Amino acid sequence: MTVQVLFASVLLSAVLVVLARSDSCPDDFTRVGNKCYYVSLEATNWHVADRTCRKLGADLMVFDDAQDQALTTAHLKSLGLTFSDSYRHSVWVGINCLGDRRHFSLSKTGDEIPFKNWVPQQPDNASPEEDCVAFANYNRAYGYHDIECDFDFPFVCERRLSCLCPRQQLLKAEDF
Ligand SMILES: [Ca+2]
Numbered sequence: 001m002t003v004q005v006l007f008a009s010v011l012l013s014a015v016l017v018v019l020a021r022s023d024s025c026p027d028d029f030t031r032v033g034n035k036c037y038y039v040s041l042e043a044t045n046w047h048v049a050d051r052t053c054r055k056l057g058a059d060l061m062v063f064d065d066a067q068d069q070a071l072t073t074a075h076l077k078s079l080g081l082t083f084s085d086s087y088r089h090s091v092w093v094g095i096n097c098l099g100d101r102r103h104f105s106l107s108k109t110g111d112e113i114p115f116k117n118w119v120p121q122q123p124d125n126a127s128p129e130e131d132c133v134a135f136a137n138y139n140r141a142y143g144y145h146d147i148e149c150d151f152d153f154p155f156v157c158e159r160r161l162s163c164l165c166p167r168q169q170l171l172k173a174e175d176f
Helices: 002-022 046-055 066-078
Strands: 030-032 035-044 091-096 132-138 141-147 153-160
Touching: 030 066, 035 046, 035 066, 046 091, 046 153, 066 141
Parallel strands: 091 153
Antiparallel strands: 030 035, 035 153, 091 132, 132 141
Protein backbone atom coordinates (compact mmCIF):
# COMPACT_ATOMS: atom_id res chain seq x y z
CA MET A 1 0.00 0.00 0.00
CA THR A 2 2.76 2.42 1.00
CA VAL A 3 4.63 1.66 -2.19
CA GLN A 4 1.49 2.35 -4.22
CA VAL A 5 0.93 5.68 -2.46
CA LEU A 6 4.57 6.62 -3.00
CA PHE A 7 4.37 5.66 -6.66
CA ALA A 8 1.16 7.72 -7.06
CA SER A 9 2.81 10.76 -5.42
CA VAL A 10 5.86 10.53 -7.65
CA LEU A 11 3.65 10.19 -10.72
CA LEU A 12 1.51 13.18 -9.66
CA SER A 13 4.63 15.30 -9.05
CA ALA A 14 5.98 14.41 -12.47
CA VAL A 15 2.69 15.38 -14.12
CA LEU A 16 2.63 18.69 -12.23
CA VAL A 17 6.20 19.48 -13.25
CA VAL A 18 5.39 18.79 -16.91
CA LEU A 19 2.24 20.94 -16.71
CA ALA A 20 4.09 23.78 -14.99
CA ARG A 21 6.81 23.76 -17.65
CA SER A 22 4.46 23.63 -20.63
CA ASP A 23 2.28 26.31 -19.06
CA SER A 24 5.02 28.95 -19.08
CA CYS A 25 6.75 30.91 -21.81
CA PRO A 26 10.52 31.06 -22.44
CA ASP A 27 12.52 34.07 -21.28
CA ASP A 28 11.85 37.14 -23.43
CA PHE A 29 8.43 35.75 -24.42
CA THR A 30 5.12 36.95 -22.96
CA ARG A 31 2.03 34.83 -22.70
CA VAL A 32 -1.02 36.21 -24.53
CA GLY A 33 -4.02 33.90 -24.86
CA ASN A 34 -2.67 30.43 -25.64
CA LYS A 35 0.54 31.66 -27.26
CA CYS A 36 3.91 33.04 -26.22
CA TYR A 37 4.97 36.22 -27.98
CA TYR A 38 8.31 37.88 -28.58
CA VAL A 39 7.87 41.44 -29.84
CA SER A 40 10.69 43.30 -31.59
CA LEU A 41 10.05 47.03 -31.74
CA GLU A 42 13.20 47.35 -33.85
CA ALA A 43 12.16 47.50 -37.51
CA THR A 44 13.69 45.08 -40.02
CA ASN A 45 12.77 43.64 -43.39
CA TRP A 46 10.60 40.51 -43.58
CA HIS A 47 13.47 38.07 -44.13
CA VAL A 48 15.48 39.28 -41.13
CA ALA A 49 12.31 39.19 -39.00
CA ASP A 50 11.59 35.63 -40.12
CA ARG A 51 15.16 34.51 -39.45
CA THR A 52 15.20 36.18 -36.03
CA CYS A 53 12.07 34.31 -34.98
CA ARG A 54 13.50 30.98 -36.11
CA LYS A 55 16.68 31.59 -34.12
CA LEU A 56 14.42 32.00 -31.07
CA GLY A 57 12.71 28.68 -31.79
CA ALA A 58 9.59 30.54 -32.88
CA ASP A 59 7.81 31.73 -36.03
CA LEU A 60 6.41 35.04 -37.23
CA MET A 61 2.91 35.35 -35.83
CA VAL A 62 -0.27 34.43 -37.69
CA PHE A 63 -3.71 35.01 -36.19
CA ASP A 64 -5.91 31.96 -35.56
CA ASP A 65 -9.14 33.95 -35.46
CA ALA A 66 -10.70 37.32 -34.58
CA GLN A 67 -10.20 36.80 -30.84
CA ASP A 68 -6.52 36.02 -31.33
CA GLN A 69 -6.16 39.21 -33.41
CA ALA A 70 -7.97 41.32 -30.77
CA LEU A 71 -5.88 39.95 -27.87
CA THR A 72 -2.63 40.37 -29.76
CA THR A 73 -3.46 43.89 -30.96
CA ALA A 74 -4.23 44.94 -27.38
CA HIS A 75 -0.91 43.47 -26.23
CA LEU A 76 1.03 45.26 -29.00
CA LYS A 77 -0.67 48.57 -28.21
CA SER A 78 0.31 48.14 -24.55
CA LEU A 79 3.95 47.98 -25.75
CA GLY A 80 3.61 51.32 -27.56
CA LEU A 81 2.77 50.32 -31.13
CA THR A 82 0.31 52.95 -32.29
CA PHE A 83 -1.43 51.35 -35.27
CA SER A 84 -2.57 54.74 -36.52
CA ASP A 85 -4.42 54.40 -39.82
CA SER A 86 -1.49 53.78 -42.14
CA TYR A 87 0.47 50.92 -43.66
CA ARG A 88 3.53 52.66 -42.20
CA HIS A 89 2.57 51.37 -38.75
CA SER A 90 2.64 47.68 -39.59
CA VAL A 91 4.13 44.59 -37.99
CA TRP A 92 5.36 41.63 -40.04
CA VAL A 93 3.42 38.35 -39.98
CA GLY A 94 4.29 34.83 -41.17
CA ILE A 95 2.52 35.01 -44.54
CA ASN A 96 3.92 35.56 -48.03
CA CYS A 97 3.56 34.47 -51.66
CA LEU A 98 7.26 33.90 -52.32
CA GLY A 99 6.76 30.21 -53.13
CA ASP A 100 3.73 30.70 -55.36
CA ARG A 101 3.27 34.01 -57.10
CA ARG A 102 0.21 35.89 -55.84
CA HIS A 103 -1.11 32.96 -53.80
CA PHE A 104 -0.59 33.89 -50.17
CA SER A 105 0.00 31.11 -47.64
CA LEU A 106 1.74 30.47 -44.33
CA SER A 107 5.47 31.01 -44.86
CA LYS A 108 6.35 28.16 -42.47
CA THR A 109 4.26 25.37 -44.01
CA GLY A 110 2.64 26.66 -47.21
CA ASP A 111 -0.75 25.94 -45.62
CA GLU A 112 -3.79 28.13 -46.16
CA ILE A 113 -4.13 31.25 -44.00
CA PRO A 114 -6.41 30.29 -41.06
CA PHE A 115 -8.00 33.72 -40.63
CA LYS A 116 -7.99 35.67 -43.92
CA ASN A 117 -8.59 39.10 -42.52
CA TRP A 118 -7.35 41.35 -45.33
CA VAL A 119 -8.08 45.06 -44.91
CA PRO A 120 -10.27 46.58 -47.68
CA GLN A 121 -8.66 46.76 -51.16
CA GLN A 122 -5.88 44.33 -50.15
CA PRO A 123 -3.98 42.41 -51.36
CA ASP A 124 -3.43 44.71 -54.36
CA ASN A 125 0.21 44.11 -55.37
CA ALA A 126 0.49 47.85 -55.90
CA SER A 127 4.30 47.95 -56.18
CA PRO A 128 4.27 45.23 -57.97
CA GLU A 129 6.57 43.15 -55.75
CA GLU A 130 4.30 43.00 -52.73
CA ASP A 131 5.16 39.43 -51.82
CA CYS A 132 5.11 39.70 -48.01
CA VAL A 133 2.27 40.37 -45.59
CA ALA A 134 2.04 42.72 -42.63
CA PHE A 135 -0.66 43.55 -40.10
CA ALA A 136 -1.85 47.14 -39.69
CA ASN A 137 -4.75 49.47 -39.08
CA TYR A 138 -5.06 50.43 -42.73
CA ASN A 139 -7.93 51.49 -44.99
CA ARG A 140 -10.01 51.93 -41.83
CA ALA A 141 -9.70 48.34 -40.64
CA TYR A 142 -7.31 46.11 -38.71
CA GLY A 143 -5.99 43.28 -40.83
CA TYR A 144 -3.44 42.04 -43.33
CA HIS A 145 -2.06 43.81 -46.39
CA ASP A 146 0.57 42.82 -48.94
CA ILE A 147 3.71 44.93 -49.22
CA GLU A 148 7.31 44.70 -50.44
CA CYS A 149 9.42 42.39 -48.28
CA ASP A 150 12.23 44.93 -47.88
CA PHE A 151 10.19 47.45 -45.92
CA ASP A 152 11.36 47.80 -42.32
CA PHE A 153 8.69 47.02 -39.72
CA PRO A 154 8.63 45.77 -36.13
CA PHE A 155 7.68 42.11 -35.90
CA VAL A 156 6.16 39.53 -33.58
CA CYS A 157 7.36 35.94 -33.06
CA GLU A 158 5.04 33.32 -31.60
CA ARG A 159 5.35 29.97 -29.90
CA ARG A 160 2.37 27.86 -28.95
CA LEU A 161 1.65 26.56 -25.49
CA SER A 162 1.26 22.82 -25.68
CA CYS A 163 -0.64 22.25 -22.44
CA LEU A 164 -4.36 21.84 -21.91
CA CYS A 165 -4.53 24.90 -19.67
CA PRO A 166 -7.75 25.66 -17.79
CA ARG A 167 -9.73 28.25 -19.73
CA GLN A 168 -9.81 30.64 -16.78
CA GLN A 169 -6.01 30.94 -16.89
CA LEU A 170 -6.10 32.32 -20.42
CA LEU A 171 -5.88 36.07 -20.69
CA LYS A 172 -9.00 37.84 -21.86
CA ALA A 173 -9.16 41.00 -23.96
CA GLU A 174 -10.48 42.98 -20.98
CA ASP A 175 -7.28 42.19 -19.04
CA PHE A 176 -5.46 44.75 -21.17
CA1 LIG B 1 -0.65 46.23 -50.85
